[in-house]
Amino acid sequence: MEWIACRFVRVEPRRRVGLFLLGLLAGLPRVNCWTIAEHAGEASPDGMQHLLARAAWHADAVRDDLRGYVVDHLADPGAVLVVDETGDLKKGVHTVGVQRQYTGTAGRIENAQVGVYLVYAATGGHAFIDRALYLPKSWTTEPDRCRAAGVPDDIKFATKPALAREMIIRALDAGVPASWVAGDEVYGCDSKLRTGLQERRIGYVLAVACDHQVATLAGKHPAKALARRLPARAWNRLSAGAGAKGHRWYDWALIDIPVDVTDAEVPGSVGDQALLVRRSISTGELAFYRCYTPVPVPLATLVAVAGRRWTIEESFQAGKGLTGLDEHQVRRWISWHRWTILAMLAHAFLAVTAATARAQTHPTPGLIALTANEIRHLFTHLLDHTRHSAPHLLHWSRWRRRHQARARDCHHCRQTAQLA
Template sequence: MDTLRDIKMWDSWFEDFFATLASLFCRVEPRLTARAYLKALLGTVERKNSWQISAYIGHGAPDRVKALLRSAVWSADALRDRVRAFVVGHLGDPDAVLVLDETAFLKKGAKSVGVAAQYAGITGNTENCQVAVFAAYVTTAGRALIDFALYLGKTWAGDRERCKEAGVPRDRAKAVVTKPELGRRLIERTRTAGVPFAWVAADSVYGQNRKLRAALERHGKGYVMAVPCDETVEARPLGPMRVDQLVSRLPLVFERRSCGQGAKGGRYYDWAQAEVAWPSAVGSARTGWQHLLLVRRPVSDPAGLAYFAVHARTGTTMTTLVRVAGMRWGVEDCFETAKSDCGLDQYEVRKWEPWHRHIALAIAAFAFLSVSATRTARLNDARERATAPPDDQPAIVWPPLTPHPLLNV
């Protein structure tokens, strides 16, 4: 690998990337600070908060960095839209999977917007934390976070004074918006923006929500979403019953398949499917579409079944369904890398607008990292193909998202 060449290449790509964002910052000072902030998020800053970012970019105090997040005139929503367009421009795929999932940001105190004692998936316990729902754009070429929404639970929504102090918009402060509803809004924003995707994948928090499933069916989108064992499903002539009870009565035929690459190679499970009818606000599946139950059985634990609600075009193969189910794990990789390498969870802001601005900048940094890794992998693959025998073609795998040669400030 030519490290100097790659550093220059990535630096050139970064300047092209920031050029697509620069017009969002009307004044020169916040524009330059935003550019430096993104480079710091991609750089070797140990803790990517205002003080350490300021030190990294050569500021004696964090005033300009804090002003960028708190008072400068620019829109986090507009930045999110530009990032989404950048991702689609490089990774866009009509067969892409849009993955919904939430992640927690552990916090101390009670002032940070949305913070409350609530379940944190990163620890598996109830923690004092903020929770946000994200939409990840996942393809065989790469993946990136393209949208997000902060969850406000019962201790926030309806508390006008607390929300006012944290700068929460009035429409979000009135009542609790559930995680599935936040997910539906992210899907709708993605769809109306013209982003190409064929599938939605999610865990059971979203999969068991019938309104979300119905919305996807109305818009002609496939889904492979986990459901809990007590979700109701119907298979003729047995009638409606719990998923686990239905599975025990069906003559399922399991096939061993890999749903993607993991840290130790292929993730193999035994899979089976059955035609069913999922309760939905739109009734039965439309012409040309079908409802299916997909069942996953661990090779080492035959009793540990997992269940997935499926809406797919008639004739869709199990290979495709297993692939979509496996691509859901892409969002976990996004969270891990965005937090460890791009400072997604390393902010020290409390109010609504600064929180959204930092998260938008962090997913921008992650999108650049992810797309650049994909571009580099494609270049390297092209070089290998140029010298490899005609039949020696490498398999398609996601490129690693560990930082490449780090950008200089």
């Protein structure tokens, strides 16, 4: 709260945002304005809903404070900016950005809302520093629909790689210390993103598809075709970093590739480009990465950067499981951006506290280091002493049932009118 208090001029939203953050960290069975307001001791969710929808504060300013908080505690010149998207399953058609689209959350095409996120992955820890809501063309081509959801008039259609490029540039322009960018195939196959990073002389290890065309002296060939020609001596067994079950060992090979015509025209694009190939030890399955480095680096460095990409999956899991990143029940543009930035701030608090604990304490034999999950548990039970009386709990029971009764009656009236 010390980092963001200045963004709230009035005392009421400043106090309420503190209670909101406590609610996000409270381990509630469901996290929404109703449950957070009840946990905060308020008589109705109106105040929390007002905080998200109408109160005078700027989510972008809080985003800048979040970025400063993370960098202040985790700063690392060799850090990796990791970009990826995640989907939140939704019902109906009125929630901003929702449509039937593929989402990795479900592993199939579902009615979902997709956000693109940026994680700062340093040696000491990792946390979110930015996000952007993906608006499909089914929204941007319907101004009335966008207006009803509160989408600003200047927001136009942008692909997920374009959103990622904006967030990365914003972070670099703000002086975030980082040397690398990592991402999956959605971002690795986007030439504009790769070119933009080369212009900034920022190294990248971006996944690409097996049929991604790679320029060689003998012409362009699919990545999988080049991998088939690699001799046995080209492979090196290296760890991509430690996971939940130990080190992630793979066989790796590096194929140097010449700078293609497009990249050669980029000012300041001098550097090394390569195709990094990963082979599973157990199944032999291949994965491919386009790499760029302003100066030559060893294979182990590229492998380590590729391994850092998984930190964003860990952040999604922690953000959704510990701070309600995906549990927002909001429909409008401004409410989505406000909810996500506060959930990211709560997650950053846990991530930074865990990193600080690991740095300041010696490992204890027989114990793992403090995790974000354990810190959230300790914080909730030791520091947050919010306890409510039976009348307060009964009041909320009546409030919920009364609201649900009104919603039921409205649905029945609408259904009757449609049948008539």
